[in-house]
Amino acid sequence: MAEKPFWANFKNYLRKNIPNYLTAGNLMxxxxxxxxxxxxxxxxAISLLFIAMLLDGLDGKLAVHLKAGSPLGKQLDxxxxxVSFGVLPAIILYAVSLNQFSFAGxxxxxxxxxxxxxxxxxxxxxxxxxxxxxxxxxxxxxxxxASLGMHESxxxxxPAALLTLLLALLMVSRIHYPAFKGRQQEANIxxxxxxxxxxxxxxxxxxxWREFILYMLFLYIAAGPLFSVYRLCGRLWRKQxxxxxxxxxxxxx
Numbered sequence: 040m041a042e043k044p045f046w047a048n049f050k051n052y053l054r055k056n057i058p059n060y061l062t063a064g065n066l067m068x069x070x071x072x073x074x075x076x077x078x079x080x081x082x083x084a085i086s087l088l089f090i091a092m093l094l095d096g097l098d099g100k101l102a103v104h105l106k107a108g109s110p111l112g113k114q115l116d117x118x119x120x121x122v123s124f125g126v127l128p129a130i131i132l133y134a135v136s137l138n139q140f141s142f143a144g145x146x147x148x149x150x151x152x153x154x155x156x157x158x159x160x161x162x163x164x165x166x167x168x169x170x171x172x173x174x175x176x177x178x179x180x181x182x183x184x185a186s187l188g189m190h191e192s193x194x195x196x197x198p199a200a201l202l203t204l205l206l207a208l209l210m211v212s213r214i215h216y217p218a219f220k221g222r223q224q225e226a227n228i229x230x231x232x233x234x235x236x237x238x239x240x241x242x243x244x245x246x247x248w249r250e251f252i253l254y255m256l257f258l259y260i261a262a263g264p265l266f267s268v269y270r271l272c273g274r275l276w277r278k279q280x281x282x283x284x285x286x287x288x289x290x291x292x
Contacts, residue, residue: 057105061098062116065091069123076130081188084131088185089252091123095178117159124181125155129203135188136199147203151184154207172216175209175263179216179256186253206260214263215270 068091072084098116102108129151137144155177162172184206187199 055105055109058098058102058108059112059115061094061101062112062119065094065098065116065123066119068094069119069127072123072127073130076127076134079134081131081135084127085185085188088123088127088131088182092178092182095120095123113163117163120177120181121152121156121159124177125152125159128181128185131185131188132199132203137203140200144200147200151180151203151207154210155180158210172218174212174214175206175216175260177210179259180206180210183253183256183260186256189250190253209260209263214267216259216263 068087072087072091075081075084075087095116098112102112129148133144133148137148140147158174158177161174184203187202
């Protein structure tokens, strides 16, 4: 018996909107975590932010696999990211550390989500190459900032404020960061296994060894500037080599 049009339309509706549901879950987790911060339950809020990071990664990957990407989903994702990875981590770190710096701490707290909003707006307007991000992604920056709240040795004094400023500057910079995603038509089984294997590992770390997340995030953050220095050195070396070759050619004439 032929499938009823209603069920066919319903299944198509679900397929196209599953990524949006995950994005909405990301936003709701960010809002819930903000409420926990108000109650002083900072560690719970940090855990919810890490789970929101998982949803943020899954919604984009599912949109590729299900061919369900849309302008609406892109805008919704940016709005959710601004709350969960811009406002929330800044509020967490202000509650556990930056509030002791009075006006300076408040300024740094406000600066972080503003930089994140600029980064998201630039991403939506100009688009990105599919293997490169220009500037540190707000998801990574927000996760790294929130994870500082787990380490008293870091968030006790000025290092927290300086790292917050650094992350804000990296978000609005033009430094290249790997996107770890190929073109949509290249979503093969290997990329599928690598991505979801990383998701499983990240989930395990959330519940068993959350401190390791800090190391992973800052390793990615450091990769951008280090790669930029490597590219700059390579460019200078190629210019120097061309200059030397040109001198020998002119000398031969």
